[in-house]
Amino acid sequence: MTDSLEVLGSFATVWIMLWFACAGILSLAYPLIRAPLLRWHPAIAGNLLMLLLAFPFLLSLSSTLLLFTSAFDSLVSVHCHENCAAHMPIIATPGLAPLGLLLVCAILLRLAHRLWVNLRMSSRLKCQLEKMADHKPQYELLDTDKPVVFTLGWWRNQIYVTRGLQQSCSEQDLAVILAHENAHSQRCDNIRLLIAMLFTLVLPRKMARLLHDDLHLMVESACDFEAAKQYGDLDVAETLLKIQRLSPLQWQIGKQVILSAFTGAEIELRVKALVHGRQKSLWQQTGLQAAVLALILASFLLVDPLHHGIEDLIALL
Amino acid sequence: MPAPRRAHNTLPNSLGELELKVMELIWSAPGSDARRLTEQLSIDAPCRLTTVQATLERLVRKQCLEREKKGHAYQYFPKKSRSELLGSMLKDVIHLLHDGQANTILSSFVNVAARLEDDALDELEKLIQRKRQQEKNGGKGND
16 A cells, blocks of 8 residues: 555656656747747647647656556666666655645646636536527527627537627628637637646746637637638638727726727737738648657657656655 | 636626526516416426525526515516626626636637727738739739
8 A cells, every 4th residue: 555655656746747847848948939830820830839738748647657667667778776676766755755646636636626617617608698599500699789709618619699790790701700610619629728728737827828828829810711711811801800890999888897908919910820821831740740759759768867867866865 | 907807706697597597587577476487487397486586586686686575475577688688698708708717618709808909900901902902913012
């Protein structure tokens, strides 16, 4: 029992240390690659960014699993301690392994809590709006004059359009909007953003926000390009501007005024991307595959230095 | 940026399933009392008078209903129209988009919380027109 607790605690401690270390590397490296990434085709850039976000979690988990799996002992160079048997780097320092286990449990609980809050919010909103909406063939119509359109949900996404928006735009505009929103459903973008939010939990808040905002921009832009396949880049760009013009600088709802909180940088970048065009180049796609391969390779290559590094750390402690 | 709201307070204008059903009944027949509402709700599924009374109490507290005493019973009237209630719910949606905390469950075609001045929008429109003109001319000038 104590032995398995020690192994589990050591596993958790190594995993958490490695996760934080990789997250730190990502925080330092991302500003360097951000500008070129934003110039890529948003669909590929979005996938690559997802992979980058997953990198600290996946790499730390896979390396730690390999490290603590006896089948992969051959990945560690031969060395002897008291006897020369194959061994795992068990942390024997009193309190450290249980602390690591507690930390992992705390992070997993935080992940579960975030997931639950989002799930509850989504189902409550969806349940209410479904009851209040008029069903149309492609969307649900909400009888209010506020010009808003949005997609709600994770698996079975539903598009909501308000009467205010429907009356303010042409049939062509509405078709563009629906093509964009349908692209969100097909690409499961809300799930993507949810997973990204979970991956960025251990990152510094400012960096997590930047990564999340960039991913959001890429996701929206990718859906613009999907809509543009049917309606053309410039028509989609024009619809974006038209709908943005309908959004007031402040929302007056009842007695309450909500001031617009964000700059419109995202819409500007989306329109410019459509006007200037973004091509899916072969090397961008190759870059994505190379990143996946690098992740797998790094998981294996890390096992030996990680094993010795942890043993050195244990010796120091 | 507005202060982030706590998770439990993200949907302050939300109504439960039974609350919505009660609102629907009162919109169609204002002045109903708890007993009559219980009878109507029981057509679909068994429903207890005390549950309906508690629901009505909550709706009065949430400022969705108002009541008048007639004899021994209260009669309930809508304080918010269907459209006003929907407006309140939409306020939650816009709040969530402002906070940026809901973009894992909500995606909107344009960010309704974004501020982009007319001048900037005009500039972008000119950019699109220039590109259209270039495409018409078949040229490839700089943007």
